[in-house]
Amino acid sequence: MTKMLHIIASPRDEASHSNTLAKAYIEARKAADPSLEVETLHLWKANLPEFDGDEAAAKMTFFGVGEMDDTRKSAWDQVVEITEQFTSADEYAFAVPMWNGGVPYKLKQYIDIITQPGLTFGFEPERGYFGLLENKKAAVFYTAGVFAPGADAKYGTDYQSTYLTWWLNTIGIEDIDTVRLQPSLLTPTPEDDQNAAIDRAITLAQK
Numbered sequence: 001m002t003k004m005l006h007i008i009a010s011p012r013d014e015a016s017h018s019n020t021l022a023k024a025y026i027e028a029r030k031a032a033d034p035s036l037e038v039e040t041l042h043l044w045k046a047n048l049p050e051f052d053g054d055e056a057a058a059k060m061t062f063f064g065v066g067e068m069d070d071t072r073k074s075a076w077d078q079v080v081e082i083t084e085q086f087t088s089a090d091e092y093a094f095a096v097p098m099w100n101g102g103v104p105y106k107l108k109q110y111i112d113i114i115t116q117p118g119l120t121f122g123f124e125p126e127r128g129y130f131g132l133l134e135n136k137k138a139a140v141f142y143t144a145g146v147f148a149p150g151a152d153a154k155y156g157t158d159y160q161s162t163y164l165t166w167w168l169n170t171i172g173i174e175d176i177d178t179v180r181l182q183p184s185l186l187t188p189t190p191e192d193d194q195n196a197a198i199d200r201a202i203t204l205a206q207k
């Protein structure tokens with residue numbers, strides 16, 4: 001059995017272009033592999049904990065800063081639980097709109113919660129950061145209203161896929177496929193563009 005975690009970073013529910021692509025991909029993956037088990041994590045509805053003082057202090061104890069006391073331990077246990085949901089999946093489908101050049105802050109919050117030493121990455125002074133995840137793959141569905149790869153710089157810069165790819169690589173996920181619907185707004189043919197992107201998502205699932 002293969003387990004997929006479907007991670008939704010858009011709050012726009014049914015109106016979400018990125019999640020429309022992710023859903024088309026997942027449906028096609030399920031048709032190709034009926035044993036695929038899909039768990040959905042809607043980041044805007046998940047009540048993610050703040051990664052604040054106790055969590056940050058708990059993380060820093062792994063770098064030799066401070067002690068793991070009871071309060072920090074309880075904050076850390078919650079971090080571990082959320083991280084283990086992520087690491088228990090074999091593959092990922094991310095729906096990711098561009099927000100102000102980057103990723104929506106709920107996704108960044110999630111990344112800050114689950115990017116943990118000994119759980120998703122390691123660090124050694126000489127070697128630097130290294131990922132602890134192995135044999136995982138990710139499909140990422142990117143949208144942007146006006147930005148498009150190759151577009152004039154006045155339409156923005158891509159800190160969205162560059163950041164997410166860097167982070168996935170950092171935790172050990174190298175097998176990454178992407179489908180873009182960019183731009184989703186600044187186009188004379190939004191519907192045709194969306195349909196073409198859905199087709200690309202389905203083709204990816206059948207690969």
Ligand SMILES: Cc1cc2nc3c(=O)[nH]c(=O)nc-3n(C[C@H](O)[C@H](O)[C@H](O)COP(=O)(O)O)c2cc1C
Nearest residue numbers: 010016017018097099100101143144145146147184
């Ligand atoms: C808060 C916010 C910030 C946005 N920032 C950008 C941006 O920097 N560049 C861009 O091209 N589009 C931007 N957009 C437009 C969205 O990326 C675009 O509408 C996208 O299709 C939304 O994806 P979704 O339908 O999955 O939510 C922004 C939208 C919102 C709500």
